[in-house]
Amino acid sequence: VPIFNRAHYGRLRSVLNAIKKHPQLELQTMVAIPAVYNSLWSAIKHGRPNSWDVALPWYLKARLISFFGLESKIVTNDFLINHLTDDGFKVNSLVPMFLDGGVSETMVKSVGLGIISLADELKRLNPDIVFVNADRFEMMALAITASYLNIPIVHNEAGDVSGTIDESIRHAITKLAHIHFTSTETSRRRVIQMGENSKFVFNVGAPAIDSVKSLDLGKSLGWESKLGGRFILVLLHPVATMSQADNISMVEKLMETLNRVNINTIWIGSNVDAGSGVISKTMKEWRQRGIFPKNVVFEKNLNPDDFYHVLAKSVCAVGNSSSFIREAAYFGVPVVLVGSRQLGRERAGNTLEVPAETEALVRAVNMQLQVGRYPRSYLFGEGNTGDKIAAILAEVKPVIQKNFVDLL
Numbered sequence: 001v002p003i004f005n006r007a008h009y010g011r012l013r014s015v016l017n018a019i020k021k022h023p024q025l026e027l028q029t030m031v032a033i034p035a036v037y038n039s040l041w042s043a044i045k046h047g048r049p050n051s052w053d054v055a056l057p058w059y060l061k062a063r064l065i066s067f068f069g070l071e072s073k074i075v076t077n078d079f080l081i082n083h084l085t086d087d088g089f090k091v092n093s094l095v096p097m098f099l100d101g102g103v104s105e106t107m108v109k110s111v112g113l114g115i116i117s118l119a120d121e122l123k124r125l126n127p128d129i130v131f132v133n134a135d136r137f138e139m140m141a142l143a144i145t146a147s148y149l150n151i152p153i154v155h156n157e158a159g160d161v162s163g164t165i166d167e168s169i170r171h172a173i174t175k176l177a178h179i180h181f182t183s184t185e186t187s188r189r190r191v192i193q194m195g196e197n198s199k200f201v202f203n204v205g206a207p208a209i210d211s212v213k214s215l216d217l218g219k220s221l222g223w224e225s226k227l228g229g230r231f232i233l234v235l236l237h238p239v240a241t242m243s244q245a246d247n248i249s250m251v252e253k254l255m256e257t258l259n260r261v262n263i264n265t266i267w268i269g270s271n272v273d274a275g276s277g278v279i280s281k282t283m284k285e286w287r288q289r290g291i292f293p294k295n296v297v298f299e300k301n302l303n304p305d306d307f308y309h310v311l312a313k314s315v316c317a318v319g320n321s322s323s324f325i326r327e328a329a330y331f332g333v334p335v336v337l338v339g340s341r342q343l344g345r346e347r348a349g350n351t352l353e354v355p356a357e358t359e360a361l362v363r364a365v366n367m368q369l370q371v372g373r374y375p376r377s378y379l380f381g382e383g384n385t386g387d388k389i390a391a392i393l394a395e396v397k398p399v400i401q402k403n404f405v406d407l408l
Contacts, residue, residue, distance in 0.1 A: 001015065001016060001019070001027065001028070001029055001030070001131040002029070002030040002031075002032070002095075002130075002131070002132075002133075002138075002139075002142055003016075003029055003030070003031055003080065003084060004030075004031070004032040004136065004138045004139070005032075005080070005136065005138075005271065005272075006079065006080060006301060006303075006304070007271070007322075007323070008133055008136075009080060009083055009084065009304060010208065010211060010304030010307065010308070011133070011206070011207055011208040011211065012133060012156075012207055013087065013207075013210075013211055013304065013386075014207050014210030014211055014214075014385065014386030014387075015131070015156075015207050015385070015386045015389050015390070016029065016089055016386075017386060018386035018387045018389060018390035019389075019390050019393065020088075020089070021390075022390045022391075022393075022394055024394040025390060025393060025394055027089070028092040028093070028125055028127060029084060029089055029090065029091055029092055029093070030091075030092060030093040030094075030095055030121065030125075031080060031081055031084070031091050031093070031094055031095070032094075032095045032096075032097050032098060032114070032138055033094050033095065033096055033097070033098065034062065034096065034097075034098045034099070034100070035047075035096045035097055035098055035099050035110065035113045036059045036062045036063055036066075036096070037062055037063070037065070037066040037094070037096045038066065038096035038113075038117060039096075040059055040060070040063040042099075042113060043059050043099065043100070044056075044059065046099050046105075046106065046109045046113075047099045047100040047101055047106065048099070048100060048101030048102075048103055048105070048106050048277065049100040049101060050100075050277060050280070050281045055100060066096075079301050079303075083303055083304070092125060093121045093124070093125060095114065095117045095118055095121055096113070096117050097110050097111075097113050097114030097117055097118075097138065097141065098110050098138075098272065099113070100277075101277050102238070102272055102273070102274065102275065102276030102277025102278070102279075102280065103244075103274050103275070103277055103278075104240065104274040106274075106277075107137050107240070107272075107273060107274045108137075110137065110138065110141075111137055111138070111140055111141045112141075114138055114141035114142070114145075115141045115144055115145050118141060118142055118145040118146075119145050119148075119149065122145060122146060122149055122151060123149065127151060128151075128152070129151070129152050129153075129154055129179075129393065129398075130142060130143075130146040130151050130152070130153050130154070131154045131156065132146070132153055132154065132155050132156070132173055132177065133155075133156045133157060134156065134157040134160075134166075134170065135157070135160075135162065135166035135167065135169045135170035135173070136166070136169070137165075137169060137273070139169070139173060140169050140172065140173065143155075143172075143173045143176045143177065144176070146176075147176045150400055152178045152179065152398045152400060153173075153176055153177040153178050153179070154177065154178070154179040154180075154181065154393065155173050155174055155176075155177035155179070155180050155181065156181045156207070156389070157170070157181070157182070157183055157187075157206065158170070158173075158174045158177065158180040158181065158182050158187065158191050158201075159174065159180070159182045159186075159187030159188060159189075159190035159191040159194075160182075160183065160187050160345060160346070161190075161344045161345050161346065162322070162341065162342055162343065162344070162345050163239075163340040163341050163342055163343025163344060163345070164239050164240055164241050164340065164341050164343075165240045165241050166240075171194065174191055174194055174196065175194065175195075178200060178398035178399070178400070178402065179200050179202075179392075179393075179396055179398050180196060180200060180201045180202065181202050181204050181389060181392075182201065182202070182203045182204070183203075183204075183205055183206040183326070183380050183381065184203065184205075184346055184379060184380065185203050186346055187203070187346070188201050188202075188203040192405075192407075193407065195404040195405050195406065196405065197402075197403075197405050198405070200396065200398060202388075202392055204381070204385050204388040204389055204392070205380055205381020205382065205383075205384070205385040205388070206326050206380040206381050206385060207381075207385040207386050207389065208323070208326050208327050208380070209326065209327070209330050209380055209381040209382070209383050209385065210381075210383050210384065210385050210386050211304065211308065211327075212308050212312070212327050212330050212331065212383075213330070213382075213383030214383070215305065215308055215309065215312070217309065217312055217313070219309070226297065227264040227265075227266060227297065228264045230263065230264065230315055231263065231264040231265060231266055231313075231314055231315065232258070232261070232263050232264070232265040232266075232314060232315060232316050232317070232318055232365070233265070233266055233268070233310055233311055233314035233316075233317045233318070233319075234254065234258070234265055234266070234267040234268065234296075234317075234318050234319050235267075235268045235270070235317070235319040235320075235321040235323070235324070236250065236251065236254060236267075236270060236318075236319040236320055236321075236338060237270045237271050237273060237276075237319070237320055237321060237341060238270060238271075238273050238274060238275025238276050238279055239275065239320070239339060239340060239341050240273050240274040240275060242275065242340075244275060244278045247275040247278065247279055248278060248279065248282050249356065250338065250339055250356040251279055251282065251283065253356045253357060253358045253361060254318065254319075254338060254356070254361065255286070255291075255292065255293060256358045257318075257358055257361040257362050257365060258293045258295075258296060259293050260358070260362045261362060261365050261366065261369075262295065263295070263315070263369075264295045264296075264297075265293070265295060265296045265297070266296075266297045266298075266299060266310060266314075267296050267297070267298045267299070268299055268300075268301070268302060268307070269298070269299065269300040269301060283298070307323075308327060311323065311324075311327060311328060311331065311333060312331045312333065314333060315334070315369060315372075316333070316334045316335070316336060316365055316368045316369055317333050317334070317335045317336070318335075318336045318338065318361075318365060319336075319337075319338055320337060320338050320339055320341035320342055322342065322345070324337060324342075324351070325337075325342060325345055325346075325347050325351065326380045328350060328351075329347065329348035329350055329351075329374075329376075329377040329379060329380065330376060330377060330378075330380070331376070332350060332373045332374040332375055332376050332377070333350065333373070333374075334350055334352075334368035334369070334371055334372065334373070334374060335350055335351040335352070335368070336351075336352050336354060336361065336364045336365050336368055337351055337352065337353040337354070338354065338356050338361065339355060339356040346379070347379075348374070348377035348379050349374060349377070350374035350377065352364045352367065352368060
């Protein structure tokens with residue numbers, strides 16, 4: 001089970017636990033790290049960091065750590081590796097693949113470098129099954145590699161619809177995968193419609209619901225006092241199919257909205273998709289110049305439990321994260337979806353989807369603040385997905401040679 005970013009871990013923790021405790025299964029985990037740990041030349045040639053003055057010393061340090069075999073000193077992914085190990089999971093593999101830059105070319109080159117590293121690591125680990133999650137670009141590298149190595153692929157969250165390049169990646173992975181886990185019955189029907197054998201398509205719900213169901217929301221994390229008790233949560237990812245100018249404009253419109261609404265806000269840093277580099281650079285400049293709204297607290301990362309606590313206790317979640325589709329529905333948190341990133345995605349009744357325009361956003365946020373909490377939705381499961389997945393993995397016997405199944 002590869003855990004390549006913070007969202008993977010938050011959502012797949014129940015799957016990891018269920019596999020680990022199942023008597024017929026053995027768990028191996030894999031974490032992706034920056035490509036420089038494998039090749040300084042690749043990082044310099046193909047990377048696009050915001051500042052070479054900052055990047056080069058770090059690249060040299062990382063390369064020395066890797067050259068002398070000091071894997072325990074790899075600090076770049078401390079956030080992810082530490083959470084895995086703190087929860088009792090062993091990291092069996094570190095896969096160099098990520099390039100700095102957050103632009104389209106570094107995203108696709110990371111896939112290429114990832115395939116090279118993954119080929120070696122999968123041969124070394126020799127798994128019976130590779131668990132591919134959702135629609136991220138790094139998952140595409142994993143699916144391609146496992147396919148050519150004749151390793152059966154499990155695809156989690158198959159059949160969903162979304163509004164950016166992720167949708168194409170998700171469906172491409174479906175056609176490479178041998179076993180399909182879906183979050184809803186609608187998604188299951190879509191997978192079968194794509195010519196997949198219904199015998200290997202299982203509607204199990206979303207494992208993220210397992211994580212949020214088990215939370216102790218009575219626990220105080222200090223955020224309430226820091227944010228004044230009533231706050232908005234913002235998580236805005238770049239849209240890879242939009243231009244840099246349009247991505248920056250999306251952030252600008254959201255900032256204008258927050259100034260108009262004037263409620264304390266916690267803003268979480270985005271993922272590393274194309275567009276993230278220019279967005280993070282722009283936001284940093286705005287904060288340095290004092291343009292960023294003064295009632296906004298910015299956090300680059302939160303650990304999964306802290307993020308879910310903040311989401312559950314926010315008065316409104318604003319942005320384009322898929323967590324606002326699934327986990328927020330379970331909590332009943334009012335959501336304003338910004339722009340096209342989740343276009344057409346199945347969702348509960350707690351969401352309003354609006355274009356990235358200030359007036360539309362202000363109206364939507366104010367409307368959601370007036371509505372308040374929504375009823376809890378079980379659209380994406382009731383919190384037992386991890387155990388369902390482990391039980392199926394222990395019994396299912398996929399055929400490595402796939403065939404297209406026509407609908408009669």
